[in-house]
Amino acid sequence: MHSAAITELQTLLGDRLVTTQADRDLHGQNETWYPLTPPDAVAYPETTQEVSDILKICHAHDCPVVAYGAASSLEGQHLATRGGISLDMNRMNRVLEVNAEDLNCVVQPGITRIALNEELRATGLFFPVDPGANASIGGMTATRASGTTAVRYGTMRENILALEAVTADGTIVRTGTQARKSSTGYDLTHLLVGSEGTLGIITELTVKLQGIPEAISAATCRFPTIEDAxxxxxxxxxxxxxxxxxxxxxxxxxxxFNNYADAGLPEVPHLFLEFHGSENSVAEQAEMFGAIAEDFGVEAYRTATKTEDRNALWAMRHKSHYASASLGKTGHLMPTDVCVPISKLAEAVVQAQNDAKRLGLTSTIVGHVGDGNFHSGIALDPTDPEQMKAAEEFTDALAKTAMRLGGTVSGEHGIGLGKMKYMNAEHGAGVALMRSIKAALDPKNILNPGKMLPPAE
Amino acid sequence: MHSAAITELQTLLGDRLVTTQADRDLHGQNETWYPLTPPDAVAYPETTQEVSDILKICHAHDCPVVAYGAASSLEGQHLATRGGISLDMNRMNRVLEVNAEDLNCVVQPGITRIALNEELRATGLFFPVDPGANASIGGMTATRASGTTAVRYGTMRENILALEAVTADGTIVRTGTQARKSSTGYDLTHLLVGSEGTLGIITELTVKLQGIPEAISAATCRFPTIEDAxxxxxxxxxxxxxxxxxxxxxxxxxxxFNNYADAGLPEVPHLFLEFHGSENSVAEQAEMFGAIAEDFGVEAYRTATKTEDRNALWAMRHKSHYASASLGKTGHLMPTDVCVPISKLAEAVVQAQNDAKRLGLTSTIVGHVGDGNFHSGIALDPTDPEQMKAAEEFTDALAKTAMRLGGTVSGEHGIGLGKMKYMNAEHGAGVALMRSIKAALDPKNILNPGKMLPPAE
Incomplete structure (x- = not known):
C-alpha cells in the first residue's frame, strides 16, 4: 500500500505522517452515505514547502494524494478511493494578511469560514460565502461552493482573487494578483476553483471581503403553494x-425543522429572507419584496431586526441537513442539488416533489432559489437496497430534469464520486478537453484520482 | 503562403474567402501603433459548422487562424503576425435568444455591444459591460474586456454564463449552462474568457443582462490634486x-477633451460618476458620495439627471482615445493600462505622471479607478525612434510599478503582442502551466500563434 512513499513521507514529516487505524478511519468518513474509505496514511503539512515536498515524493512513487479540509463535502470529494495519502490541511489555518483598504485577505486553506469571520470581526469586514456547513476555505474553493448569500455576493468563483497552489510534481504556482481584475493570461485561478483537488493542492488564497452592512434585517413568510413561493x-x-x-x-x-428544532412552523411552503444595506435601503427592499409577495398570496410576512432572532433563523436554516435526516429512521441522508435557469425553477421543484411522492421517499426541498439552485435531501437507510434504489432513481430523475431545463446537475455540491455519471451528458465534447487538461497538469494521475472525470470510453 | 489551405477554403466558402490586397490590408490594421500586418486571406464564416470546417482545413495544413471582430483590441491581438487566415466573425452577428425572465441572452460573437443594446431596448434590459469602443461581444470575451461599468457589474469574466467554441481541430464544444451557477467540472468557460483566441474560436455566447435601472444620474466634480481625487x-x-x-x-x-471636443473644463483632476438604482437609492448614493468628496476638497460637484446631458458626458469620456491622440502631432497613440490594489492607486497614478514628465512625454491618465484600473495614453509619432524609446520606457516602468504594488500589467487591454514580455515576471511558474494547457488544446499551435505566451527559454 504505497509503502515506499509512506516511508519517505515519515522521514520528511515525522509524527505528522500518521498511519493509525483511528486516524485513517476518521479521514475516511463522510457526511452522507458513502461507505468508510480510509486512506493508507494521513499527512499533516504545516507549510507550502512541505506540501511541495510531499507531492514530489508522491509523484515519484505514483501515490495518490487527496486534500482534506473539514470533510463537509457531499459527493465524496475528500475520500481516498484509490488509497494513498489524505493530505490534512488543518494545520495550515492562519490568516496571513488582512488588507482592509483593499477589501481582501490572504488565508491558508485550512481555516474555516466561521473562524475566518471571527478573526475579521474587529475590522468591520466579513467573508460573505456561506454554505451552511463550517467548511474550510480551501475546500469551499476546490468544490466551487456557494450557499445562502451567493444571490448577493456570488459563489467562491466570484470571491477568489488569487491562489497559491502546488501542482502534481511539486511545483509551487501563484495565480492572479491582489488587483480586482486582470486580463493577463489564462485564468488559472478559475481553472483551480472547482477542480476538486484534481489539478493542484491549494496552499494559500486571497479572498474578497465585504463591509458589514449598516443595516441587516431578516424575514420569514409563507405561501399557499410551492408555485406561489x-x-x-x-x-x-x-x-x-x-x-x-x-x-x-x-x-x-x-x-x-419542527421535528429537529421545535420550530413550531405551519407545514406550508416558506421563504426565509435577508436584506443588507443602509437603513433606508433595507426598509425599501423589504417593502418592495412585500409588495411583490402580496400578488402571490403571502401570509405572515414578519421581519426580524434583532440580531438574536436573525441568528436563530439562520442557525435553524443551517441545520437543514440534520433536520432532513431526522425525518428518517437511521439519521442518514442522501443529499443532492441541481441548478436551473430561474424561469424553470417552479417546474423543477414541483417535478422533484412529485418524483419523491411517486417513489415513496421522504424528501425535503430547501434552496438558494434566487440562483435557481435547490437541494433535495432524502432521509434513508443506506442498508435498505430498495430505498437506495428509489433514492438513486430520484436523484437521477432530478439531474435529468435539470439538464432538460437548461441547467446543471450541481449548483454547489460538485461532482466528486456521485455525479461523474452525468459529466458526459452535461459537458459533451468538453469532457475530452477537461481530460486533456488533467493529463497535461497531472500526467501520472495522482491528484484525487478517480474523481470528477469519468473513465474514457 | 498557406496556399493549400487557402485553395481548400475557397472550395468551402466560395467568395467568402477573400485574398484581395485591400481586404487583407483592412484586416491588418489596428487602432494603435503596430505596423500593418495583413493576413494571407480573410474568411467570412456564417455558421458554427463553417468555423469547424475552416479549422479542420487549417489544422490539416498547419495554417494559423486569428479571429477578427471589431479590431478594437489595443495590444495587437487580432493581427495575423504569422500569416494565415483572418477569421472575420462579423457575419455571425445575430441575437439568437433573449431570455428576459432569466436575465440573459444568447448571441453570436460578431455582434457589437451597441448593436446588442439596441436590440435589447424594448425588453427593459441591457448588457452592462462597456469598454468604450464599440467592440464585438466575441472580442470582448476573448480579451476579458471590462470598462467604465465594471466597478458595478463586473468584467466579461463575471458576465458570461456559457459559450460555444470550436477548438483547434474543429471540435465544437459547449461550456457552461444557462443556470446562474454550477459546480460541475473544470471551468472551461472562464478558461476561454481572456484566452485571446489562442485556445478556441468562440462561436456563441450566453451573456448576463441587467434590468435598466429605475433611476440613473451622472455627475462630475473636480479636485485640487490627483491624490485628493x-x-x-x-x-x-x-x-x-x-x-x-x-x-x-x-x-x-x-x-x-478640451482640445478634441471643446469640453471647456478647467484643467484640473476630475471624477466622472454615475449612480444606478431606485429614485431614493440614487439620491442617497449621490449624497453619500458628496459627503466623502467634501473631505477631499471637491469643487463643482454637479449632477446631470437629463438623459442627453448624461449621454454627452459618456460620449466625451468614450472619445478619450482620440482626445489623447489629438494632443500629439500625428494622431497616433500608444495606450497602456495597468490595475493595482485600490490602496496603491494614488501611488501608481502619481508615479505614472512623474514618469511621463521625466521622459518628456505627453501622456493622459483616465481610468476605471473604482477597480484600481487606469490607462495612460501617450500621443506620439511612431516614426520617431526617440519618442518610441521614451514611450516604451514609460510603459515598461508602469508595468513594473503595477507588479511591485501587487497588481497586474493589464486590467483590461490584455497581453497580445505588447505585453508578452511581462508574462514571466507576472505569472512565474504559471506560464509553464499555461503553455502545457495550450499544447494540450492546440498541439499544432495554429490558433493565434505567437500571442500571449512568450517563447520558452
Missing amino acids: VNCVILTIQSAIPMARIELVDEMMVRG | VNCVILTIQSAIPMARIELVDEMMVRG
Missing part, C-alpha cells in the same frame, strides 16, 4: 431587489 | 457605495 422569488430577482438571502423551504423541510 | 475614490469604494461608474480624468486628459 417560487414565482414570488422569480419576480423578486427580475425586479433587481438586491436580496442578500432568499431561501425556499418546502412543506417537508418545515416538518424537518 | 484618488483618495476620494478609495474611500467611496471602501464605503460600499454601489457606484455604477467612477472615472478619473487627469489634468492632461482634460486638456485632451
Whole structure:
C-alpha cells in the first residue's frame, strides 16, 4: 500500500505522517452515505514547502494524494478511493494578511469560514460565502461552493482573487494578483476553483471581503403553494431587489425543522429572507419584496431586526441537513442539488416533489432559489437496497430534469464520486478537453484520482 | 503562403474567402501603433459548422487562424503576425435568444455591444459591460474586456454564463449552462474568457443582462490634486457605495477633451460618476458620495439627471482615445493600462505622471479607478525612434510599478503582442502551466500563434 512513499513521507514529516487505524478511519468518513474509505496514511503539512515536498515524493512513487479540509463535502470529494495519502490541511489555518483598504485577505486553506469571520470581526469586514456547513476555505474553493448569500455576493468563483497552489510534481504556482481584475493570461485561478483537488493542492488564497452592512434585517413568510413561493422569488430577482438571502423551504423541510428544532412552523411552503444595506435601503427592499409577495398570496410576512432572532433563523436554516435526516429512521441522508435557469425553477421543484411522492421517499426541498439552485435531501437507510434504489432513481430523475431545463446537475455540491455519471451528458465534447487538461497538469494521475472525470470510453 | 489551405477554403466558402490586397490590408490594421500586418486571406464564416470546417482545413495544413471582430483590441491581438487566415466573425452577428425572465441572452460573437443594446431596448434590459469602443461581444470575451461599468457589474469574466467554441481541430464544444451557477467540472468557460483566441474560436455566447435601472444620474466634480481625487475614490469604494461608474480624468486628459471636443473644463483632476438604482437609492448614493468628496476638497460637484446631458458626458469620456491622440502631432497613440490594489492607486497614478514628465512625454491618465484600473495614453509619432524609446520606457516602468504594488500589467487591454514580455515576471511558474494547457488544446499551435505566451527559454 504505497509503502515506499509512506516511508519517505515519515522521514520528511515525522509524527505528522500518521498511519493509525483511528486516524485513517476518521479521514475516511463522510457526511452522507458513502461507505468508510480510509486512506493508507494521513499527512499533516504545516507549510507550502512541505506540501511541495510531499507531492514530489508522491509523484515519484505514483501515490495518490487527496486534500482534506473539514470533510463537509457531499459527493465524496475528500475520500481516498484509490488509497494513498489524505493530505490534512488543518494545520495550515492562519490568516496571513488582512488588507482592509483593499477589501481582501490572504488565508491558508485550512481555516474555516466561521473562524475566518471571527478573526475579521474587529475590522468591520466579513467573508460573505456561506454554505451552511463550517467548511474550510480551501475546500469551499476546490468544490466551487456557494450557499445562502451567493444571490448577493456570488459563489467562491466570484470571491477568489488569487491562489497559491502546488501542482502534481511539486511545483509551487501563484495565480492572479491582489488587483480586482486582470486580463493577463489564462485564468488559472478559475481553472483551480472547482477542480476538486484534481489539478493542484491549494496552499494559500486571497479572498474578497465585504463591509458589514449598516443595516441587516431578516424575514420569514409563507405561501399557499410551492408555485406561489417560487414565482414570488422569480419576480423578486427580475425586479433587481438586491436580496442578500432568499431561501425556499418546502412543506417537508418545515416538518424537518419542527421535528429537529421545535420550530413550531405551519407545514406550508416558506421563504426565509435577508436584506443588507443602509437603513433606508433595507426598509425599501423589504417593502418592495412585500409588495411583490402580496400578488402571490403571502401570509405572515414578519421581519426580524434583532440580531438574536436573525441568528436563530439562520442557525435553524443551517441545520437543514440534520433536520432532513431526522425525518428518517437511521439519521442518514442522501443529499443532492441541481441548478436551473430561474424561469424553470417552479417546474423543477414541483417535478422533484412529485418524483419523491411517486417513489415513496421522504424528501425535503430547501434552496438558494434566487440562483435557481435547490437541494433535495432524502432521509434513508443506506442498508435498505430498495430505498437506495428509489433514492438513486430520484436523484437521477432530478439531474435529468435539470439538464432538460437548461441547467446543471450541481449548483454547489460538485461532482466528486456521485455525479461523474452525468459529466458526459452535461459537458459533451468538453469532457475530452477537461481530460486533456488533467493529463497535461497531472500526467501520472495522482491528484484525487478517480474523481470528477469519468473513465474514457 | 498557406496556399493549400487557402485553395481548400475557397472550395468551402466560395467568395467568402477573400485574398484581395485591400481586404487583407483592412484586416491588418489596428487602432494603435503596430505596423500593418495583413493576413494571407480573410474568411467570412456564417455558421458554427463553417468555423469547424475552416479549422479542420487549417489544422490539416498547419495554417494559423486569428479571429477578427471589431479590431478594437489595443495590444495587437487580432493581427495575423504569422500569416494565415483572418477569421472575420462579423457575419455571425445575430441575437439568437433573449431570455428576459432569466436575465440573459444568447448571441453570436460578431455582434457589437451597441448593436446588442439596441436590440435589447424594448425588453427593459441591457448588457452592462462597456469598454468604450464599440467592440464585438466575441472580442470582448476573448480579451476579458471590462470598462467604465465594471466597478458595478463586473468584467466579461463575471458576465458570461456559457459559450460555444470550436477548438483547434474543429471540435465544437459547449461550456457552461444557462443556470446562474454550477459546480460541475473544470471551468472551461472562464478558461476561454481572456484566452485571446489562442485556445478556441468562440462561436456563441450566453451573456448576463441587467434590468435598466429605475433611476440613473451622472455627475462630475473636480479636485485640487490627483491624490485628493484618488483618495476620494478609495474611500467611496471602501464605503460600499454601489457606484455604477467612477472615472478619473487627469489634468492632461482634460486638456485632451478640451482640445478634441471643446469640453471647456478647467484643467484640473476630475471624477466622472454615475449612480444606478431606485429614485431614493440614487439620491442617497449621490449624497453619500458628496459627503466623502467634501473631505477631499471637491469643487463643482454637479449632477446631470437629463438623459442627453448624461449621454454627452459618456460620449466625451468614450472619445478619450482620440482626445489623447489629438494632443500629439500625428494622431497616433500608444495606450497602456495597468490595475493595482485600490490602496496603491494614488501611488501608481502619481508615479505614472512623474514618469511621463521625466521622459518628456505627453501622456493622459483616465481610468476605471473604482477597480484600481487606469490607462495612460501617450500621443506620439511612431516614426520617431526617440519618442518610441521614451514611450516604451514609460510603459515598461508602469508595468513594473503595477507588479511591485501587487497588481497586474493589464486590467483590461490584455497581453497580445505588447505585453508578452511581462508574462514571466507576472505569472512565474504559471506560464509553464499555461503553455502545457495550450499544447494540450492546440498541439499544432495554429490558433493565434505567437500571442500571449512568450517563447520558452
